[in-house]
Amino acid sequence: MTEGNFVDYIKVYASSGKGGRGSAHLHREKYITKGGPDGGDGGRGGHVIIRGDKNMWTLFHLKFKKHFRAEHGGDGSKSRSTGHDGADTYVDVPLGTIVRDAETNEILFEITKDQEEVILVEGGKGGLGNWHFKSSTNQTPRYAQPGIDGKEGWFQIELKILADVGLVGFPNAGKSTLLSVITAAKPKIADYAFTTLKPNLGIVEYRDFQSFVIADIPGIIEGAAEGKGLGHRFLRHIERNSTLLFLxxxxxxxxxxxxxxxxxxxxxxxxxxxxxxxxxxxxxxxMLDDELKEEMVNELPEGIEHLFISSIAQQGLQELKDKLWQMLN
Structure with missing residues (x-):
């Protein structure tokens, strides 16, 4: 996936269908001049539905299509015929997607399962036909209900990556190099800070055909939580990882x-x-010999296990995979 194709935040407009009108038809046949009311109900308007798709990794497909409209419901007709329901419109998103109200910023729901469907905006109900209003005192009502209008609004769709392990470190700590060595991912690698501008995902193949997903998240700098550098935008991706690998x-x-x-x-x-x-x-x-490593151990932070590795020299990588697998399971 190229960096330009990774989109993790998008604003969309959704508008559901209006319900169809009820019919005020009165039954007429050759020998029945006053057959009474037989107007059918209107069909419901179409919903706009958000649907999870496990094969998607990004919101890139929504970058150029931001307006979603569902079909209006059909009007009722004679012989108590109900109008057709408006067709629903589906918006497919990757797993780990959160949907917010664009005005209030309130989280409405999140999608975490494949083919999970949640109605974003509900279609309007169809109006009742005139036969519903028939009574002993009103034998031929000549009115019916109009359909209820659909709903509309702007919504924020944002992706929080669903990876097992999140790589945490300063820019230029070697996260992309590690990802490229232990997975088949091909992140951009160069010897300067902020080479990685978008999260990269890789699948680590483990023993016995098992695997886990690791995410290289753009480097954090001091002040990232306040929005300095790239940190603020990408810290949210770390929220979903079950294990954090500090590099x-x-x-x-x-x-x-x-x-x-x-x-x-x-x-x-x-x-x-x-x-x-x-x-x-x-x-x-x-670049370290055993003596230097022993000296460094005393200066390492307490309360966290550590491992010396080298992506270039392929040192300690199998031990790292074993350790991560053990932590994940």
Missing amino acids: IPADSDDIKKEYEILLNELKKHNPELLDKQRFLCISKSD
């Missing part, structure tokens, strides 16, 4: 301090993120 390069000035800054940004964004399982990887470790 800090071996040549960092102060690994402990970097870890604390990252943890603090997550806490400011959403304190619940600190309840997730965490694991620390020291990347770019091919």
